[in-house]
Amino acid sequence: xxxVTDDIFGRVHLGYxxxxxxxxxxxxxxxRDAIGMHLDETLPDLMRFRLDDNACRFLVQHGPAEDxxxxxxxxxxxxxFDTIEARIRAHGVPLAQGSAxxxxxxxxxxxxRFPGPNGLTQEIYVTxxxxxxxxxxxxQGGFVTGVDGLGHVAIATKNPHQMHGYFRSxxxxxxxxxxxxTISGLKFKIRFLRVNERHHSVAIASVNRLPLNPIRTRIQHxxxxxxxxxxxMLAYQRVKELGFEMxxxxxxxxxxxxLSFYAVSPxxxxxxxxxxxxxxxxxxxxxxxHQGISLWGHTPEGHAxxxxxxxxxxxxxxVWRAEDCVPALAGAGVADS
Numbered sequence: 575x576x577x578v579t580d581d582i583f584g585r586v587h588l589g590y591x592x593x594x595x596x597x598x599x600x601x602x603x604x605x606r607d608a609i610g611m612h613l614d615e616t617l618p619d620l621m622r623f624r625l626d627d628n629a630c631r632f633l634v635q636h637g638p639a640e641d642x643x644x645x646x647x648x649x650x651x652x653x654x655f656d657t658i659e660a661r662i663r664a665h666g667v668p669l670a671q672g673s674a675x676x677x678x679x680x681x682x683x684x685x686x687r688f689p690g691p692n693g694l695t696q697e698i699y700v701t702x703x704x705x706x707x708x709x710x711x712x713x714q715g716g717f718v719t720g721v722d723g724l725g726h727v728a729i730a731t732k733n734p735h736q737m738h739g740y741f742r743s744x745x746x747x748x749x750x751x752x753x754x755x756t757i758s759g760l761k762f763k764i765r766f767l768r769v770n771e772r773h774h775s776v777a778i779a780s781v782n783r784l785p786l787n788p789i790r791t792r793i794q795h796x797x798x799x800x801x802x803x804x805x806x807m808l809a810y811q812r813v814k815e816l817g818f819e820m821x822x823x824x825x826x827x828x829x830x831x832x833l834s835f836y837a838v839s840p841x842x843x844x845x846x847x848x849x850x851x852x853x854x855x856x857x858x859x860x861x862x863x864h865q866g867i868s869l870w871g872h873t874p875e876g877h878a879x880x881x882x883x884x885x886x887x888x889x890x891x892x893v894w895r896a897e898d899c900v901p902a903l904a905g906a907g908v909a910d911s
Contacts, residue, residue: 576660582649583746586769587723589648589702590630590680591796592695593841594637600840601634608813608837609798609847610712610805614705620679625717625798629681629705631724640841641791644687644695645727646680647745648702655700658744662688665743665902672697681705691737691899692729694792696744713809715802722772725797725848728764730789732897734780736904738765741776743903745769750854751829752863760788764867766829771853773830787897795836795844799851806833806849813837825871827851828864838876 595601598621605623606613611632612624623632637643649655662669672685683701690696711717717724731737741747747767755762761782766774779794781787800806810824813835821844822836834848 576656578657578661578664580657581746582654582657583748584770585650585654586745586775587648587721588645588726588769588775589628589682589699589724590633590646591642591724591727592633592635592644592646592680592697594635594639594641594643595841596636596638596640597840598634598636603816604818604837604840604845605632605634607712608809608816608818609845610809610812611717611798612705612707612710614707616707617679622679622681624705624709625711625724626719627704627709628719629703630679631719633680635679642694642727642793642796642841642843644697645690646682646685646697646699648723649698649700652700655698658698659686661744662903667900667902689898689900691733691740691897691904692731692792693898694729712812713800713802713805715800715805718799718801721770722799722853723770723775725799725846726772726775726777727796728777728779728794729792730779730787730794731899732780732785732787733899733904734763734765734778736899736901737778738767739904740900741767741769743905747776749861750774750859751861753829753867754863754865755867758788760784768854771856773832773851773854789843791841791843793843795846797834797846797848799832799848801849803833803849806835806847809847810835820875822872823875825868825873827872828866828869831869834872836872 614622621634622630625631669686669688681703682699685697685699687697750766753764765778767776819838824835830851832848832851836844839845
């Protein structure tokens with residue numbers, strides 16, 4: 575009998591993102607030429623980007639959403655897979671088996687999907703396939719993946735406690751810390767959750783005491799990590815030289831000490847390339863609250879004023895729009911300490 579209370583922390587890793595877009599030419603230039611990922615175009619009507627030996631880290635499909643539509647989570651073994659699946663079923667939330675064709679596109683042996691917060695489908699799998707082509711990256715030192723997963727995602731929400739509860743209930747996520755920050759005149763609290771030694775795999779951003787979400791897309795940004803500082807600097811240079819919009823210049827974060835920049839992806843969510851974040855020591859780590867996102871840098875670039883106005887309009891519209899937080903999996907939510 576499966577014990578749904580078995581702690582699976584450390585056995586879960588962010589594995590891939592599924593992106594829907596109609597801007598294939600822009601994504602090709604952005605992912606391969608600017609960011610420096612390996613591009614696989616062997617299949618019709620889609621692209622796959624690789625960071626390492628895995629056949630797929632970003633699955634880019636045709637569609638009107640201009641957004642990330644799903645997160646894929648790599649779990650260590652079938653026992654962990656079965657535990658997560660049993661938790662979902664025990665709360666009456668439906669799961670669906672991915673088809674063999676869908677699994678092949680994701681480069682995994684098999685997967686199941688289930689609803690996630692903010693309309694972001696969650697998928698879990700055990701075995702990732704290796705890419706069939708030699709890896710060609712525009713970064714000399716490669717990307718940092720492995721036990722830490724591919725990086726992290728940040729999600730804006732009107733229901734931060736419920737979203738925190740969701741990732742705790744499903745993946746035994748732990749709180750790393752908080753950041754309080756004012757962005758575009760709005761006061762945000764950001765919660766950082768880890769599912770392994772990476773400082774965070776999910777960041778949850780919410781406006782303090784206001785039921786609004788100023789971000790159009792399901793994720794606000796995704797992050798990937800390079801192994802060498804020069805590769806981060808060169809990627810920043812390529813993004814600008816190729817004419818892609820830069821959201822935030824190079825800077826260093828207060829909490830995980832990562833050096834990074836934020837570009838704007840062709841679909842509108844931001845894309846962070848980072849270097850050298852700290853790794854959490856479970857024996858000594860204590861969650862704290864930091865004032866401000868950055869120790870230095872991360873200054874707005876490009877169309878900062880237009881972006882601020884658009885987010886204010888999106889936030890105003892969001893007040894009247896329901897946001898699915900999958901309450902069956904959110905438990906009682908997680909209050910701030």
